[in-house]
Amino acid sequence: xxxxxxxxxxxxxxxxxxxxxxxxxxxxxxxxxxxxxxxxxxxxxxxxxxxxxxxxxxxxxxxxxxxxxxxxxxxxxxxxxxxxxxxxxxxxxxxxxxxxxxxxxxxxxxxxxxxxxxxxxxxxxxxxxxxxxxxxxxxxxxxxxxxxxxxxxxxxxxxxxxxxxxxxxxxxxxxxxxxxxxxxxxxxxxxxxxxxxxxxxxxxxxxxxxxxxxxxxxxxxxxxxxxxxxxxxxxxxxxxxxxxxxxxxxxxxxxxxxxxxxxxxxxxxxxxxxxxxxxxxxxxxxxxxxxxxxxxxxxxxxxxxxxxxxxxxxxxxxxxxxxxxxxxxxxxxxxxxxxxxxxxxxxxxxxxxxxxxxxxxxxxxxxxxxxxxxxxxxxxxxxxxxxxxxxxxxxxxxxxxxxxxxxxxxxxxxxxxxxxxxxxxxxxxxxxxxxxxxxxxxxxxxxxxx
Amino acid sequence: xxxxxxxxxxxxxxxxxxxxxxxxxxxxxxxxxxxxxxxxxxxxxxxxxxxxxxxxxxxxxxxxxxxxxxxxxxxxxxxxxxxxxxxxxxxxxxxxxxxxxxxxxxxxxxxxxxxxxxxxxxxxxxxxxxxxxxxxxxxxxxxxxxxxxxxxxxxxxxxxxxxxxxxxxxxxxxxxxxxxxxxxxxxxxxxxxxxxxxxxxxxxxxxxxxxxxxxxxxxxxxxxxxxxxxxxxxxxxxxxxxxxxxxxxxxxxxxxxxxxxxxxxxxxxxxxxxxxxxxxxxxxxxxxxxxxxxxxxxxxxxxxxxxxxxxxxxxxxxxxxxxxxxxxxxxxxxxxxxxxxxxxxxxxxxxxxxxxxxxxxxxxxxxxxxxxxxxxxxxxxxxxxxxxxxxxxxxxxxxxxxxxxxxxxxxxxxxxxxxxxxxxxxxxxxxxxxxxxxxxxxxxxxxxxxxxxxxxxxxxxxxxxxxxxxxxxx
Numbered sequence: 001x002x003x004x005x006x007x008x009x010x011x012x013x014x015x016x017x018x019x020x021x022x023x024x025x026x027x028x029x030x031x032x033x034x035x036x037x038x039x040x041x042x043x044x045x046x047x048x049x050x051x052x053x054x055x056x057x058x059x060x061x062x063x064x065x066x067x068x069x070x071x072x073x074x075x076x077x078x079x080x081x082x083x084x085x086x087x088x089x090x091x092x093x094x095x096x097x098x099x100x101x102x103x104x105x106x107x108x109x110x111x112x113x114x115x116x117x118x119x120x121x122x123x124x125x126x127x128x129x130x131x132x133x134x135x136x137x138x139x140x141x142x143x144x145x146x147x148x149x150x151x152x153x154x155x156x157x158x159x160x161x162x163x164x165x166x167x168x169x170x171x172x173x174x175x176x177x178x179x180x181x182x183x184x185x186x187x188x189x190x191x192x193x194x195x196x197x198x199x200x201x202x203x204x205x206x207x208x209x210x211x212x213x214x215x216x217x218x219x220x221x222x223x224x225x226x227x228x229x230x231x232x233x234x235x236x237x238x239x240x241x242x243x244x245x246x247x248x249x250x251x252x253x254x255x256x257x258x259x260x261x262x263x264x265x266x267x268x269x270x271x272x273x274x275x276x277x278x279x280x281x282x283x284x285x286x287x288x289x290x291x292x293x294x295x296x297x298x299x300x301x302x303x304x305x306x307x308x309x310x311x312x313x314x315x316x317x318x319x320x321x322x323x324x325x326x327x328x329x330x331x332x333x334x335x336x337x338x339x340x341x342x343x344x345x346x347x348x349x350x351x352x353x354x355x356x357x358x359x360x361x362x363x364x365x366x367x368x369x370x371x372x373x374x375x376x377x378x379x380x381x382x383x384x385x386x387x388x389x390x391x392x393x394x395x396x397x398x399x400x401x402x403x404x405x406x407x408x409x410x411x412x413x414x415x416x417x418x419x420x421x422x423x424x425x426x427x428x429x430x431x432x433x434x435x436x437x438x439x440x441x442x443x444x445x446x447x448x449x450x
Numbered sequence: 451x452x453x454x455x456x457x458x459x460x461x462x463x464x465x466x467x468x469x470x471x472x473x474x475x476x477x478x479x480x481x482x483x484x485x486x487x488x489x490x491x492x493x494x495x496x497x498x499x500x501x502x503x504x505x506x507x508x509x510x511x512x513x514x515x516x517x518x519x520x521x522x523x524x525x526x527x528x529x530x531x532x533x534x535x536x537x538x539x540x541x542x543x544x545x546x547x548x549x550x551x552x553x554x555x556x557x558x559x560x561x562x563x564x565x566x567x568x569x570x571x572x573x574x575x576x577x578x579x580x581x582x583x584x585x586x587x588x589x590x591x592x593x594x595x596x597x598x599x600x601x602x603x604x605x606x607x608x609x610x611x612x613x614x615x616x617x618x619x620x621x622x623x624x625x626x627x628x629x630x631x632x633x634x635x636x637x638x639x640x641x642x643x644x645x646x647x648x649x650x651x652x653x654x655x656x657x658x659x660x661x662x663x664x665x666x667x668x669x670x671x672x673x674x675x676x677x678x679x680x681x682x683x684x685x686x687x688x689x690x691x692x693x694x695x696x697x698x699x700x701x702x703x704x705x706x707x708x709x710x711x712x713x714x715x716x717x718x719x720x721x722x723x724x725x726x727x728x729x730x731x732x733x734x735x736x737x738x739x740x741x742x743x744x745x746x747x748x749x750x751x752x753x754x755x756x757x758x759x760x761x762x763x764x765x766x767x768x769x770x771x772x773x774x775x776x777x778x779x780x781x782x783x784x785x786x787x788x789x790x791x792x793x794x795x796x797x798x799x800x801x802x803x804x805x806x807x808x809x810x811x812x813x814x815x816x817x818x819x820x821x822x823x824x825x826x827x828x829x830x831x832x833x834x835x836x837x838x839x840x841x842x843x844x845x846x847x848x849x850x851x852x853x854x855x856x857x858x859x860x861x862x863x864x865x866x867x868x869x870x871x872x873x874x875x876x877x878x879x880x881x882x883x884x885x886x887x888x889x890x891x892x893x894x895x896x897x898x899x900x901x902x903x904x905x906x907x908x909x910x911x912x913x914x915x916x917x918x919x920x921x922x923x924x
Contacts, residue, residue, distance in 0.1 A: 032533070033902070034537070035901065036540070037716075038542065038713075039542055040540060041541055042510070043512055043537075043803060044509075044510070044511050044512070044536060044537045045511075045514075045803060046511075046512070046513040046529045047513075047514050047515075048513075048514070048515045048517070048526070048529075049514075049515070050516065051516070055491075062490070062491035063491045063492040063493070063494075064491045064492075065493065065494040065496070066494075066497075067495070068477075068496065068497030068498065068499065068516050069496055069516060070517065078494055084570070085494070085570045088570045088571055088574065089482075089489045090488075090574070091489075092488050092490075093488050120533060120536055121536040124537060124539055127540060128539075128540050131540075143714060143715075144718045145718055145719070145901055174718065175717055177717070180722070185718075250485055250595065250597045251594075251595030251597065251631040251641070252629070330481065330483040330485070330599060331490055331491060332490075332493050333491075366843055367840035367842075369838045370838060371837045371851055371869065372639060372640065374595075374639045375639055378838065379849055379851075380840065381841070381843070383721075383843055400842075400847055402840075402847070402873070404871075427718070427719045446849075446871075446873055446923065447873065448846075448848070448874050448875045449878075449921040449923055450874050450920055
């Protein structure tokens, strides 16, 4: 079934069923994923999917469906059920209207490389190159994931928006081990092959793993910490998501009611740059057909806006930000960040270490959990290389550390950023982030006591 | 649908593969939500598609499609075959699968009130009834933010492999999710994300009595907020409620005993394990500690009778009297460690590879009542429920922060305490258990693992347990 025809039919059918407004999308995705562990491929996976999705509004009621069955019969059946259920639902608080089109979508440079979809046996070569680079650098074993993707998106709305967009991506995350307690992670990702450097990722992973050999248990207390890009990417993924009006609405954010207030150090400027040339998730329009943009979420520490959909603008005010996508929780279509970007600082990474003098360098984390999303109390486990910084230099490798702190406080306590930035996207960081090393004062560190 | 699965297996067989399997899933789901009493969009999803796994010369390929035309299925088999072959040059040790009986079976969850027959009006009626029961005069607390959701899903699965297995399974599941934010101008904010989930029909939701359940939760949150004192930070005895016992069993017993972690397969994602293949019979805890994982518990959230490799499900005893007894296996790890599969391969959708997962993980009961566990504690804390938790990626260093918790003074639970923090190692924890209660409870959860990520419905649970001389910190 032709995707243009599916979105056309979905809009026609939605209006025929009595909806006031309809937004329909079709996403076609082809992905390959090579996974390896202990220097050996464990599986190569491949996906080929066409997925229509539809969003209806009618008299302050809303409904959404994702139909992983590209046939028109299935779409029609689901839409009839959906409209029936929507009519039974009570009206919502506000009446929202889809953005009025038509829109002109400017093409985003450097997001498609026709060589990437053709790679199959070449994936094995890339994995071998990465594994060998890690071994050469001193690693004993490596595990990781190599992913290639090609996507196409079609949108049509009853408000006159209509668009087509496509892109590619390639990403490698590799974790190198020297022994069970000494590991490091490296990432390389991009939308074109020329932006992709598997050897760089592998060498970074192995270098950190070698530095992390023979760790000792770290101390509890408050430390000035230089966070590597991977760990800050995970934290700032969360902060950017907290800026989604959806998370504010359901109480899963500490940023509610704080537009215009200082929510971070003035050193921090955080964007969702959905139109960044070569950006991993860059695309021309959102699922309501509104053109994407570069949105300054936090500018020099001040919260400038929530990320919005048409519904959240109707409810909270503000301007559309082009962040409305299917799959955003219980709203059906809800605001989500696409490319989390931090403006660079002025220092080299070495200068950050020198500035803090004595403290910690933490390269990676996982398993962040919040006690309370409105206060921001949380903890997260350090993973891979963690080091004591002594007299401005990387010193003793450490193990067993947990960051136990408060996210608003961490954002306020940022003291410096490096000028070098890096793309991060891996299993724990699902929204791609482009960011520097970041130094933070008085970070709470705890560890197991028995 | 069976024809399509059979056709796919025939296509794969013609290529002379070592092994092939085909899984066709037909899934539907719906969700109904109120936030602060206002309906969010009604949500429906429908998915169907085929996943094909092929083993060629010790290399595994997996391909999926949601185009079920025969030409598309031919192409999907070809891609799985070609990707497996492309992997061969970088295989250090060929993948082998354990020998298992080729099962022929048909199974289905029981539902007295099938979910397909429950009207939308009824779902909204229950949500509105919950909402009514959260009014400040009823719960004695202000709840400025309330999100309530009822979800259901039905999955039908057809499985066949080149060894002759043919399995059809159908499961329906219903769940309730509630996110409550309780506020007091002088005492701050406290949050609770609660979940119930079971396989079966609407009768499962009815037996939870959602309006009472959520209202009771809100009352407790209000009490903890108003009356909670600072938790002690010292060495003392702890009694942990079933909810806390359950998350412990899941995180620091179930996960480290997944054989794919132990063999390093998940190293770049969910991590490895503090256990090694040779550590069967390793003592990790006291004789009071017995932990099982069992997919066959009727109406459980993690229920299945045959796994996604066609292996019959069975109860696994993970820890017996404090000693590691069994790992969770699929056919690959069962072959590598020479013990065979114990039916732990799950896939949450047709486009996800089967991988080792828990189902319903719990501590087996002891002989104490909760009162008996508490009355023998001179100074301690009773942590009944938890909020924040996490564990390192070797499943050794873990943390649980209590939500509903009370001081224990001279054998009695007394003053509420806020946010007691237990940060402890796995042997430190299991080695401190001196008594186990006799009443088991289960909690529903969604367990994340794999790449692409797979959120598997599980239960975890157990009775209350008592730990001696552990340090509360934070």
